[in-house]
Amino acid sequence: MITDEDHRLRALADDGRWPELLAAYRQGRAAAVERAGEATAAGLAAPLGHLIAYSAPPEVAARLFDADGGPGSAATVGDHDAGPLWEVLATRHSWLRLSPLLGPAPVRHLVAHTRVLLGEDLSHGGLSCAGRPSGGSAPEDRSSGERSPGDRPPAADGVPLRLEPWEAAGWEEGARVREYLPRGGARSALLTLPADREGLVAVELPEPVERLGGQRAHRATAATAALAALAPWAEAVCVRGPAPLAAARLAGCRRVTGGYLPFALVYPALVQAAAGGRARGSAHGRLAVWRALAAMAGAARPGGPEAAALVARMRCFTWLEPAEGLRHLHVALEDPASGVAWGLSGSEEL
Numbered sequence: 001m002i003t004d005e006d007h008r009l010r011a012l013a014d015d016g017r018w019p020e021l022l023a024a025y026r027q028g029r030a031a032a033v034e035r036a037g038e039a040t041a042a043g044l045a046a047p048l049g050h051l052i053a054y055s056a057p058p059e060v061a062a063r064l065f066d067a068d069g070g071p072g073s074a075a076t077v078g079d080h081d082a083g084p085l086w087e088v089l090a091t092r093h094s095w096l097r098l099s100p101l102l103g104p105a106p107v108r109h110l111v112a113h114t115r116v117l118l119g120e121d122l123s124h125g126g127l128s129c130a131g132r133p134s135g136g137s138a139p140e141d142r143s144s145g146e147r148s149p150g151d152r153p154p155a156a157d158g159v160p161l162r163l164e165p166w167e168a169a170g171w172e173e174g175a176r177v178r179e180y181l182p183r184g185g186a187r188s189a190l191l192t193l194p195a196d197r198e199g200l201v202a203v204e205l206p207e208p209v210e211r212l213g214g215q216r217a218h219r220a221t222a223a224t225a226a227l228a229a230l231a232p233w234a235e236a237v238c239v240r241g242p243a244p245l246a247a248a249r250l251a252g253c254r255r256v257t258g259g260y261l262p263f264a265l266v267y268p269a270l271v272q273a274a275a276g277g278r279a280r281g282s283a284h285g286r287l288a289v290w291r292a293l294a295a296m297a298g299a300a301r302p303g304g305p306e307a308a309a310l311v312a313r314m315r316c317f318t319w320l321e322p323a324e325g326l327r328h329l330h331v332a333l334e335d336p337a338s339g340v341a342w343g344l345s346g347s348e349e350l
Contacts, residue, residue: 009021009024009048009051012024013051013055018052018055018056018057018060018061019060021048021051021052021056022052022056022060022063022064023069024048025045025048025049025052025064025073026069026070026073026074027069027073028044028045028048029041029042029044029045029049029072029073029074029075030069030070030071030072030073032044032045032072033071033072034072038072041072042075042076042078042079042080045075045079046079046080046081046085047081047184049064049075049079049081049085050081050082050085050088050180050184051182051183051184052064053085053086053088053089053092054088054089054092054180054181054182055182058089058092058093058097058098058101059101061089061092061093062089062098062101062102062103063101064085064089065085065086065102065103065104065107066103066104077104077106077107077110078279080278080279081184081278082178082180082181082184082185082186082278083178083180083186083278083281084110084278084279084280084281086107086110086111086114086281087110087111087114087177087178087180087281087282087283088180089111090110090111090114090115090118090177090281090283091114091118091177091178091179091180094115094120095111095112095115095120095122098111098115109157109283110281110283110284111283112161113159113161113283113286113287114177114281114282114283116160116161116162116163116286117163117176117177117282117283117286118176118177119163119168120162121161121162122161122162123160123161123162157287157301157302157303158294158301158302158303158304159286159287159290159302159303160290160303164308164311166262166263166264166267166311167264167267167286169262169264169265170262170264170265170266170267170268171268172189174189175188175189175191175268176268176271176282177281177282178281178282188272189272190272190326190327191268191269191272192269192324192326192327192328192329193266193269193270193318193328193329193330193331194258194261194318194319194320194330197257197320199259199261200257200258200259200318200319200320201257201258201259202255202256202257203244203255203256203257203258203259203319204254204255205244205247205248205251205254205255205256205258206244206245206248207248208245208248208249209239209240209241209245209248209249220238220338220340220342221238222295223238223292223295223296223342224236224237224238224342225295226288226291226292226295226296227292227296227333227342227344228344229274229288229292230270230273230274230285230288230289230292230344231273231274231276231329231344231346233327233346233347233348234273234329234344234345234346234347235250235343235344235345235346236342236343236344237249237250237342237343238340238341238342238343239340239341239343240339240340240341241339241340241341242315242334242341243260243315243316243317243332243333243334243341243343244258244317244332245332245341246317246332246333246334246341246342246343247317247319247330247332247343247345249343250330250332250343250344250345251319251321251330251345252321252322256319256320256321257319257320258317258318258319258320259317259318259319260315260316260317260318261316261318262316263311263314263316263333265316266316266318266331266333267289269329269331270285270289270292270329270331271285271286271288271289272285273285273327273329274288274289276327287302290302290303290307293307293310293311294306294307296310296333296335296342297309297310297335310335310337313335313336313337314333314334314335314336315333315334315336316331316332316333316334317331317332317334318330318331318332321345321347323347324347325347325348325349326347326348326349327347327348327349328346328347328348329344329345329346329347330344330345331343331344331345332344
């Protein structure tokens with residue numbers, strides 16, 4: 001049911017009266033927090049937040065996340081409608097426009113990595129995660145072209161602030177981040193692995209072996225946990241041996257339709273799996289995959305040469321299962337240098 005209040009808010013949007021809409025959002029969210037709690041309030045305020053994040057000038061939209069409206073008035077990284085409000089905002093404006101305006105460090109972090117997924121190269125920036133103080137005014141224009149520390153994208157986690165060639169190679173046009181609609185809702189590609197039978201053949205998997213265990217398996221165990229975190233609906237295993245041995249631990253039968261493919265074609269499905277749900281965005285997925293790669297490579301942090309070397313040498317095996325949910329993922333990732341392979345397999349109905 002569309003209420004009179006809905007009509008009033010839409011009329012304000014049509015007239016470009018964005019400061020009034022921001023005030024209405026803040027008042028409504030704060031009142032809902034007091035009445036029903038944070039989680040309920042975030043959901044009730046999200047449709048108006050989506051409208052502001054999508055259509056308002058960035059100077060207004062970025063203030064969704066500022067706490068200067070009082071307790072409970074600010075959106076958090078978890079506020080979402082068709083997707084997180086910070087991701088809606090990130091799809092609408094460049095980092096150059098947004099960087100002086102965003103205050104909270106978690107929001108800056110996720111917006112920056114969303115812009116990277118959309119093709120921006122932010123690697124020329126510094127290491128600062130600091131933005132302007134929450135509730136403060138945006139910095140004055142610097143006609144000299146110098147960048148203040150608050151303009152710089154956050155890179156403290158070590159994840160590269162530009163897409164590596166293998167990150168960019170496997171995506172279809174426009175599939176890296178949801179496509180948001182002005183009045184709410186979003187379109188997104190459903191990436192599955194394998195997507196079809198192309199390039200796959202009949203394969204006889206080896207006899208399954210026991211999962212890797214023991215003290216010397218500590219690194220492999222940490223990597224298995226990082227992979228399992230990508231898709232809670234999938235099972236992750238680690239074995240000593242080639243990729244088909246890991247697949248054998250997970251596949252429904254010994255004879256499968258499967259084959260090898262480059263990691264660049266595996267990567268998009270992993271990112272989307274880790275970004276599952278409306279509360280999470282593609283930046284969450286990218287960061288989670290980089291953390292998993294670092295764990296698999298035994299690196300202290302993501303983004304180092306160890307992860308790049310692992311991607312270059314990794315062998316990836318995928319296979320079909322007879323019964324699938326709408327989202328499915330069946331892949332084994334082999335590191336020939338360590339003689340270890342990880343498997344990740346599962347499906348879910350959406």
